[in-house]
Amino acid sequence: MKAFVVTLEQLFKMDTGIGDERANFSGNKRKLLIPLYQREYVWPDEKIVTLVNDIKRCNKFLGNIIMDEADTCYEIVDGQQRITTCCLILMCLHNQYAGSPREQNTLKKLIKPYGEFVLVNDSVGNYISEDGDKLLIKIDKEKDVYYQTDDFERAFNTIRTEMENFGGHEKLLDFKRKLLDCEILILINNRHDNIHPVEEIFLDINEKAQLLQPEDIFKGHCFENYEKESHQDLRELWVRLKKQAMAFRKFGYKDASDYIYLYLLETEDNLIPQNLKIGGRHYLDGRTMDETHRILSQMVAYGEDNIRFYNDLLKSDYEFADLCKDSHDYVHTGDHQAVKKMCRQMLESAAQYQKLPFQYFIYFLKENKRSADPGTAGSMPYQQFRKIVTNLYVYMMLFVMDGAKKSKKDIDHTVRDAVNGEDGISRALTAARRLRNQKVRNFVLNENFAPEKLQFVYSVIDFYEPERNWLRKIYMTENGDTLEHFIVPDNRKGYILWKDGDNQIHLALPPEDVKKYKKMTINYLIIDRELNESLGHDDIVTKIQKIRSWYERRGEAMPGHAAVIIEYIEQLPEYDSLKHLKGAAHSREEIEAAYIMFVMSYFDPENKLKDSLERAFAGAFRTA
Numbered sequence: 001m002k003a004f005v006v007t008l009e010q011l012f013k014m015d016t017g018i019g020d021e022r023a024n025f026s027g028n029k030r031k032l033l034i035p036l037y038q039r040e041y042v043w044p045d046e047k048i049v050t051l052v053n054d055i056k057r058c059n060k061f062l063g064n065i066i067m068d069e070a071d072t073c074y075e076i077v078d079g080q081q082r083i084t085t086c087c088l089i090l091m092c093l094h095n096q097y098a099g100s101p102r103e104q105n106t107l108k109k110l111i112k113p114y115g116e117f118v119l120v121n122d123s124v125g126n127y128i129s130e131d132g133d134k135l136l137i138k139i140d141k142e143k144d145v146y147y148q149t150d151d152f153e154r155a156f157n158t159i160r161t162e163m164e165n166f167g168g169h170e171k172l173l174d175f176k177r178k179l180l181d182c183e184i185l186i187l188i189n190n191r192h193d194n195i196h197p198v199e200e201i202f203l204d205i206n207e208k209a210q211l212l213q214p215e216d217i218f219k220g221h222c223f224e225n226y227e228k229e230s231h232q233d234l235r236e237l238w239v240r241l242k243k244q245a246m247a248f249r250k251f252g253y254k255d256a257s258d259y260i261y262l263y264l265l266e267t268e269d270n271l272i273p274q275n276l277k278i279g280g281r282h283y284l285d286g287r288t289m290d291e292t293h294r295i296l297s298q299m300v301a302y303g304e305d306n307i308r309f310y311n312d313l314l315k316s317d318y319e320f321a322d323l324c325k326d327s328h329d330y331v332h333t334g335d336h337q338a339v340k341k342m343c344r345q346m347l348e349s350a351a352q353y354q355k356l357p358f359q360y361f362i363y364f365l366k367e368n369k370r371s372a373d374p375g376t377a378g379s380m381p382y383q384q385f386r387k388i389v390t391n392l393y394v395y396m397m398l399f400v401m402d403g404a405k406k407s408k409k410d411i412d413h414t415v416r417d418a419v420n421g422e423d424g425i426s427r428a429l430t431a432a433r434r435l436r437n438q439k440v441r442n443f444v445l446n447e448n449f450a451p452e453k454l455q456f457v458y459s460v461i462d463f464y465e466p467e468r469n470w471l472r473k474i475y476m477t478e479n480g481d482t483l484e485h486f487i488v489p490d491n492r493k494g495y496i497l498w499k500d501g502d503n504q505i506h507l508a509l510p511p512e513d514v515k516k517y518k519k520m521t522i523n524y525l526i527i528d529r530e531l532n533e534s535l536g537h538d539d540i541v542t543k544i545q546k547i548r549s550w551y552e553r554r555g556e557a558m559p560g561h562a563a564v565i566i567e568y569i570e571q572l573p574e575y576d577s578l579k580h581l582k583g584a585a586h587s588r589e590e591i592e593a594a595y596i597m598f599v600m601s602y603f604d605p606e607n608k609l610k611d612s613l614e615r616a617f618a619g620a621f622r623t624a
Helices: 008-013 045-057 080-096 101-111 149-164 169-181 198-206 214-225 228-251 256-267 289-313 327-333 335-348 353-371 382-401 414-419 424-441 451-463 511-517 529-535 540-553 560-570 573-581 588-602 609-619
Strands: 002-007 032-034 061-069 074-078 119-121 128-131 134-137 183-189 481-485 495-500 503-508 524-528
Touching: 002 008, 008 080, 008 101, 008 169, 008 183, 032 080, 045 080, 045 149, 045 169, 061 080, 074 080, 080 101, 080 119, 080 134, 080 149, 080 169, 134 149, 214 228, 214 256, 214 289, 228 256, 228 289, 228 335, 256 289, 256 353, 289 335, 289 353, 327 335, 327 382, 335 353, 335 382, 353 382, 353 414, 353 424, 382 424, 382 451, 414 424, 424 609, 451 481, 451 524, 451 560, 451 609, 481 529, 495 588, 503 588, 511 588, 524 529, 524 560, 529 540, 540 560, 540 573, 560 609, 573 588
Parallel strands: 032 074, 032 119, 061 183
Antiparallel strands: 002 183, 061 074, 128 134, 481 524, 495 503
16 A cells, blocks of 8 residues: 655646656556546535635645556546545646646646646546647537536536636636645555455445435445455446436435435335444445445346336336336226326325335336246336336325325335235235325425425315226326416406406406415316316306316316315305396496405405315225
8 A cells, every 4th residue: 555645737647756676656657547447426515616716725635535456547536526625626726727828737636737638537537638738528418328418518617606706817727736735644445465355445434424415324334345356347237237226216216325225214114224334343344245236237227127117107108008007908997097197106206205105016016027037028017017006106106295294214114015915916015005095194285386286185086986997087288187277367466357258358356465375286276278278267157158168068077176176165255246246237346346355355364265175085985
């Protein structure tokens, strides 16, 4: 192990001025490499701004960087966040000297001292582009293994903004001198006959100081558990795991630490802490190489299965044929569209604990399919699949709508346990139905409007078929289902157009009522776009007449949720008063006063419309 202190300038030049056998850097190595298996770039803006401002005040000690000496380069094991940020700072500093070629050339010789960029990141490829006298971030999408483009561009723009506020050439020059004089402790593992890998050294230095993320500590313990000759296999497996973890960000996962933690919460019975230590010992302590390999392989498969399934859901021709042997029989029923919608909502939901049973269920089905005879279709009956999806979807949505604070204690393992036992699919359906019923019993309609949640509630009221244990349709904007501001209209001042024969009067609701009631859940219906456009800002009597007529002309029943709301309105005395104002000569002031009384009565919590909708929701699950 070599240990020495360098300035940032010396690090990027990979030259400390010692030219004999005591040289700190080997002369035949001209590259600092961030290997593919290392962490992605994650520094937030606050940390970047703090570093820039600290350097602006004085040249500082940037901590230690741990490297592993490879044949042609130095691989950075710890410090990639700092060194990447410093490289971005050098790029921005270079750009600040636009029009000063000598100054720019000095800085460019640091970033590419030997004709090529000295800092290489295998997870994004060559991310620096030269455009005239500017250095820019340019990442090839195909080479962006961990989806870091946005983070690199964000960091680069943050640094550029800070530098643009320096104010004057002297301050810029002062910053440059302090930056290049910043010192770093370099630790290089140059003895590969050592039985302890550099990752273990990295873990020993950092873990006790709690400088690392759970992902880094987890990876360090993996290297401890693996024999040295298998480390390359481990690195390749870790890269696969990282790819899945980064892909899971579309499901609301923050990073690989999140991915590892949530996977273990779902697959293990004990409630693992976020630092993955149980009784003072890390989860991986004492694991054999085979056990460690099995855990990592299952983590990878879990991610690959769910990502593959999600990508299939985005295809218009996906029929669930890989999971269900008879799914093609239901292609023209409209079922597949509803099932796809439910599956996507479960995976895309920002909350995490409630979707774990579904993600494990998909993993189980995919693994079962993988172990079956090649070329065979899925073995699960489609009707059972859609029932399980429906019940888990209802469970998940009600879990999200429950205002109580969620914790890992709320994670349910009954579906996981069911599928891993005998007659797993049937038992999984029973478990999913039980989860659903627990949440339905405690359902409370949110007072404030949220589109996805309202679509869910009204879909259940209107389309749930309890005998089939199946939600046959979900309201979707892409299908022409639109939100109607039924009582308080969607215009800034809350104008109502009162229609009485050929006469039309603009009524104005009190601004405080518009603000208070406009976003309440009971202010909305979900109806066909064509019908919605015909309603405009009409008064409530005219709207109800148009809605009834629209469904009667088509020979269709009014949607259940709309029927509940309209029947509630029609029993209000204030609504009856509005109807009697039609066809008679009344002043605008008189009509407006009566209309305001109706609005106040409609939204009066004592009138219990919300209770009626809650009963309709719960009643949708009762069989005759």
